[in-house]
Amino acid sequence: MAVALTDELEQMKTMIKSFVDNEVEPYAQQIEDEDAIPPHLIEKAKELGLFGISIPEEYGGIGLNTVGKVAVLEQLGRTHNGYVSLISAHTGIGSTGIVKLGSEYLKQKYLPDMASGKKIAAFALSEPGAGSDATNISTQAEKRGNEWVLNGTKHFITNAPVADVFTVFAVTDKEKGAKGGITAFLVERDFPGLIVGKKDKKMGLRGSYTAQVIFENCIVPEENVIGEVGMGYMNALRILGEGRVGLAARAVGSCDKLIELSASYANERVQFGQPIAVNQGIQWMLADMATETEAARALTMMAAEKIDAGEKVIKEAAMAKLYASEVFNKVADKALQIHGGIGYIAEYPVERFYRDARITQIYEGTNEIQRVIIARKILAGD
Template sequence: MVATASEVSQMKTMIRNFVENEVEPYAQQIEEEDKIPQHLVEKAKELGLFGLSIPEEYGGIGLDTCGKAVVLEQLGRTHNGYVSLISAHTGIGSTGLVRLGSDHLKQKYLPDMASGNLIGAFALSEPGAGSDATNLSTRAEKAGDKWILNGMKHFITNGPIADVITVFAVTDKEKGAKGGITAFLVEKDFPGFSVGAEDKKMGLRGSYTSQIIFEDCVVPEENVIGEVGMGYVSALTILGEGRVGLAARAVGSSEKLIEMSAEYALERVQFGKPIADNQGIQWMLADMATETEAAKQLTMNAARLIDEGKKAIKEASMAKMYASEVFNKVADKAVQIHGGMGYIAEYPVERFYRDARITKIYEGTNEIQRIIVAKHILNEAKK
């Protein structure tokens, strides 16, 4: 059952209060310790945040894409590392299982994923397969009623802490992306699975990424997600929805930066008057707000199309591309408005500025998004 507009509105208010009153006071601690306090993880479990997009029959909240975007927008107003833990799990970490998994897999894993007792991750990227996601080296070979995986993934969000990972591997090299890639649900305790080196990143402190390694990793046949050979199609479906969620988070972060910048501009006095009186500052705020609103409309349009059962690949790519670029521009202007204070690590805008940069890279670089959008436009023109 899809949540009503009233229920989504109530959840929006609840998450907004949670973010401002309970998460934000710990944002600087997360930044300094590179660790999310366990009580904030437990609170997220209590609020059902790990089950945002998991159906109610499996213990989740069961929000549709629009409802989930509303919630992620509110979460985007606080520490992006904290949000990444949740969104990687509720987005690409569980979408494949929800959309394409067998009834058996759903019954086995989704209840514990909805409660947050099992953390999910998504493993597609490899050293030789980033933007070219079809160039996978990880292989899976059938052995009786099991699959044997060998290879390595990298830059895997939640990799060091994930319990279950959606993994893509080549099952037929000759077919490649057209029927030769398969998606598997892999448990961290499966024989042959291990976590490699953790990444030290520019931003997203508290959100852990790492390599994950498969050395004759044994995966039961029943843990195939969707159809054998259709993994690349599955990846596109999962990433499409994930991009809408990422866009929503970027919108929320941008809105928070605009609010902080406006408040600072009213308080900061130079030459005997608030800097908000200067037209240069006003025009920056106007551009920040206008572009953020445009990003929000693109995001919600893509979410609505997905909820209507449409693929919306082009629209999801447009939303992710534009919202991430707006986030980066808004963060840059926010630092400029704050002046020297915006460059100080103890001030939130400096953190948002660093965290914004990855949004133009992960879940498909913005260059790839432009290629996707252009291909759809050209294909539509041929019809």
């Protein structure tokens, strides 16, 4: 089912494609080498409004619906995944809690600076003892007067080393646990007792940083509760559900880029006196890459449309994330094969996409967990 985009959105897509292909991609190798994003690329993302794509216009953002966000994230996925991770963790899981569930006070206080990119957002759910089983988090929040006092450790938090605001999940009622005993909080980096650990060394996503976030008697004002007290686990699932559609969109965009690179290389590279593209062995790889990418795109757009129609998409978002991330890994593998030895050399983009693809099967819920979610829905007759 092809979704018709508005003229305005088509123009935005074209503009972002040109930006990532012509202005970001030339710096991709530098980002790899230095594990840092050139500041001018962050400034340009701010100018283009990319930090505010999911924030309503009344709070200074562009206020795209989910179909619009998917269209934009697909284009961003064409370039360096570390660069895109910084932006999408902010616009996705970092912002969704406040946008969808936050009080008017929180929206007015934080969203304008988040929309402009002045304040960078992060989402802190995972802990050393609670990854796939987020019901088992142990970070505690205790109410003292008008404040909450947080203690515990989160880990692998994307953007933590550069973030100004964190959506943090903590246990507020141990007895109730995930069923009414977890609450989401908006915690500022400068609140006393919030400590960011050292950057993790990762396989890929250079320039996008993750780190531990430690709370030592961290004081959070009462008004910084996101949504209802006790509803944090349900809120986390909702935020992650929408985030998964964005992740799928980025994966589809990366596949588009890998197919273009592979087709172009296959047409140019001559072996046995002719371009390797004349071999059916190469053509079949390209055909499978393109077919599966289109299927992933359709699944992702279907989930996005349902979100915009106000439907529950727990199953569809899991399917989009699961399928698009697996296609991304398969496409990256075939792209590397088509490029032969050059595909393995770090100066060429395929090697980077190959490494960056791997994490998409793990974060925002591993693909095993996506299968569990999908199967549960099927078995329940949903």
